[in-house]
Amino acid sequence: MSKKRNFFFLSFPTTFALLVLFVAPMVYILINTLEQDGIANFVKFLTDSFYLNILKTTVIISLKTTGILLLLGYPTAYFLARTTSKLKNTMMIIILFPFLVSAVVRSYGWMVILGNKGLLNQFLLAVGLIENPLKIMYTSHAVIVGLVHLLLPYMILSITGVIQGIDKNLEYAASSLGCNPLKTFFKVLLPLSTPGIISGCTLVFTLSMTAYVTPRLLGGANFRMMSTMVFQEVNVNFNWGLASAISYILMFVILLFLVVFNLATASINQRVGGQKHA
Amino acid sequence: MAILQLDNLTKRFGNFTAVEHVSLTVADGEMVALLGESGCGKTTTLRMIAGFSEADEGVITIDGKVMNSIPAYKRNVGIFFQNYALFPHLTAYDNIAFGLKVQKRDRHEIREKVGKIIHMVKLDGLEKRYPRELSGGQQQRVALARALVMEPSVMLLDEPLSNLDAKLRIEMQEEIKRIQRVLGITTIIVTHDQEEAISLAHRVVVMDKGKIVQVGPPEEVFENPCNAFIADFMGFVNIFEGTVESVADGVMCIRCMDKLIEAEAASCDEIVVGEAVKLAIRPEKLQLSDNKNSHNVFTGTIESTTYKGNITRVEISGIITEPLFAHKSDFYQKPGDTIGVYLPPDKIRVFKTK
Ligand SMILES: Nc1ncnc2c1ncn2[C@@H]1O[C@H](COP(=O)(O)OP(=O)(O)OP(=O)(O)O)[C@@H](O)[C@H]1O
Numbered sequence: 072m073s074k075k076r077n078f079f080f081l082s083f084p085t086t087f088a089l090l091v092l093f094v095a096p097m098v099y100i101l102i103n104t105l106e107q108d109g110i111a112n113f114v115k116f117l118t119d120s121f122y123l124n125i126l127k128t129t130v131i132i133s134l135k136t137t138g139i140l141l142l143l144g145y146p147t148a149y150f151l152a153r154t155t156s157k158l159k160n161t162m163m164i165i166i167l168f169p170f171l172v173s174a175v176v177r178s179y180g181w182m183v184i185l186g187n188k189g190l191l192n193q194f195l196l197a198v199g200l201i202e203n204p205l206k207i208m209y210t211s212h213a214v215i216v217g218l219v220h221l222l223l224p225y226m227i228l229s230i231t232g233v234i235q236g237i238d239k240n241l242e243y244a245a246s247s248l249g250c251n252p253l254k255t256f257f258k259v260l261l262p263l264s265t266p267g268i269i270s271g272c273t274l275v276f277t278l279s280m281t282a283y284v285t286p287r288l289l290g291g292a293n294f295r296m297m298s299t300m301v302f303q304e305v306n307v308n309f310n311w312g313l314a315s316a317i318s319y320i321l322m323f324v325i326l327l328f329l330v331v332f333n334l335a336t337a338s339i340n341q342r343v344g345g346q347k348h349a
Numbered sequence: 350m351a352i353l354q355l356d357n358l359t360k361r362f363g364n365f366t367a368v369e370h371v372s373l374t375v376a377d378g379e380m381v382a383l384l385g386e387s388g389c390g391k392t393t394t395l396r397m398i399a400g401f402s403e404a405d406e407g408v409i410t411i412d413g414k415v416m417n418s419i420p421a422y423k424r425n426v427g428i429f430f431q432n433y434a435l436f437p438h439l440t441a442y443d444n445i446a447f448g449l450k451v452q453k454r455d456r457h458e459i460r461e462k463v464g465k466i467i468h469m470v471k472l473d474g475l476e477k478r479y480p481r482e483l484s485g486g487q488q489q490r491v492a493l494a495r496a497l498v499m500e501p502s503v504m505l506l507d508e509p510l511s512n513l514d515a516k517l518r519i520e521m522q523e524e525i526k527r528i529q530r531v532l533g534i535t536t537i538i539v540t541h542d543q544e545e546a547i548s549l550a551h552r553v554v555v556m557d558k559g560k561i562v563q564v565g566p567p568e569e570v571f572e573n574p575c576n577a578f579i580a581d582f583m584g585f586v587n588i589f590e591g592t593v594e595s596v597a598d599g600v601m602c603i604r605c606m607d608k609l610i611e612a613e614a615a616s617c618d619e620i621v622v623g624e625a626v627k628l629a630i631r632p633e634k635l636q637l638s639d640n641k642n643s644h645n646v647f648t649g650t651i652e653s654t655t656y657k658g659n660i661t662r663v664e665i666s667g668i669i670t671e672p673l674f675a676h677k678s679d680f681y682q683k684p685g686d687t688i689g690v691y692l693p694p695d696k697i698r699v700f701k702t703k
């Protein structure tokens with residue numbers, strides 16, 4: 072019993088900060104909007120296909136971003152976790168390097184590359200692969216590119232940590248029992264690294280669902296995602312009630328996906344256990 | 350079924366040489382025990398044979414086929430890992446059945462084979478447990494079963510019985526021996542236990558600092574180690590220095606301080622008069638009872654006695670510089686008593702001091 076109290080004590084500063092700085096304002100916002108308009112704003116959002124399409128775009132872009140990040144991040148993470156190179160720490164720092172540059176600056180960087188007269192189009196035109204410049208800027212593709220670039224470190228770090236905890240001998244054991252590298256991956260590595268995959272996906276999914284700068288700058292004024300909508304309702308339309316409704320719906324949808332992710336983790340964790348053995 | 354041949358195998362980590370020019374042929378169906386100090390390169394050697402790490406030099410062949418560039422999963426070499434390496438996400442049963450399932454064996458065959466081996470390693474009733482729910486010794490037996498059930502052509506066992514109690518250990522030794530002999534699996538077993546090596550292996554290979562220093566039948570290696578280092582490792586607790594005074598008719602006279610000790614020279618080394626040598630004798634070979642022999646009988650003082658269960662370890666001083674240790678059962682004399690010690694000449698080993 073006393074053990075339990077001790078653990079809570081350790082988390083007290085964070086718990087307190089969360090309650091005061093996050094939960095309280097959220098409750099305040101909710102009460103405010105409900106007092107003013109009742110559930111009208113929620114009804115408006117959930118019955119208008121204009122808004123529902125924005126939600127759909129947001130979810131699809133976030134899922135695509137998460138998928139691409141997983142495919143890009145896993146091999147990199149595996150390499151980082153298993154390399155014995157002396158440059159390992161340097162590589163880790165290089166991966167973290169983008170964190171030092173603000174999302175705004177990075178988005179402008181992508182504008183230079185992806186624009187109609189940008190580097191990419193110039194290159195493709197010069198090589199003769201295309202005849203007219205591709206329209207990438209101000210489309211969902213540009214947003215996904217920007218998000219992937221922005222969030223890659225999160226995915227890589229989450230998975231690297233978990234793979235580092237998997238004994239390399241397990242892979243050797245699988246191969247001595249007849250598994251080629253592909254089978255070793257599916258039968259041993261993948262099930263054991265699922266916790267890292269789930270936590271990485273949770274992080275990047277949440278961050279892309281709520282991203283503002285990247286969709287705003289790379290998607291342009293007419294490209295709408297949930298967080299750009301919130302901004303627009305607050306600062307352009309001065310509709311605070313709708314803005315809070317949107318942010319609540321966004322939060323609810325994210326939670327819904329996280330519950331799904333976590334149910335998956337729970338069932339896998341139960342099988343994998345603390346993955347500690349003598 | 351398989352002849353395993355190592356030819357000049359060398360492995361370096363940076364500029365540290367972990368395994369150096371190891372050459373060894375393990376005959377078809379033979380069981381070789383690999384012995385040596387911690388860190389002498391035993392596991393590194395096994396890992397090269399299994400195909401987990403590449404040899405920097407040398408050739409590994411199985412049945413004459415060069416294995417160096419063949420990936421581990423095609424070698425049909427089974428391995429028991431020193432740290433077990435059980436799959437934490439699979440039950441004991443699924444760990445053991447893993448290899449058979451990968452090979453897509455018939456379902457009934459898998460169930461029968463796995464069931465049989467589980468019974469053999471005495472894990473009945475624990476099939477559904479995950480590795481983290483098993484004791485160290487139980488995990489060890491799951492790992493052993495996982496390697497054995499595959500009936501590979503070459504089997505590598507890295508200290509498979511280190512974590513078991515004496516009784517279970519002997520039972521498992523018998524099982525390993527039975528399976529190995531019945532199936533004729535060419536096997537290398539790493540062990541620290543002399544008795545284990547004697548009861549299991551056809552031959553013993555001793556390694557030191559990455560090199561093979563002695564190969565031979567277990568009795569020979571334990572009775573006639575090639576140098577003082579191996580002798581020390583093999584339990585020749587009493588090792589002391591002397592100078593050769595004379596060599597005649599296979600009998601050496603060696604001076605240790607003021608004592609003259611006779612030894613019947615069954616030595617690996619060619620020893621000449623005047624040479625500095627090391628003498629070694631096992632503590633259980635010292636005779637303490639009053640002795641009618643004329644040579645090699647000395648009088649010392651009992652320094653201490655330690656009861657060790659089946660034997661008493663007696664520390665005797667006053668004969669040479671170092672104390673001598675003797676193992677005796679039913680020993681009742683007290684520290685401080687004087688005692689006669691006989692060193693049987695045929696039990697003394699003599700090595701060059703290098
Ligand atoms: N990956 C590695 N990098 C550098 N050095 C290594 C590596 N693996 C092993 N070594 C070194 O090689 C030597 C041999 O190691 P090895 O694991 O083969 O010893 P061992 O004979 O199995 O010892 P033990 O009885 O303790 O298991 C050791 O000195 C070890 O420190």
Ligand SMILES: [Mg+2]
Pocket residue numbers: 391392393431507
């Ligand atoms: Mg070892």
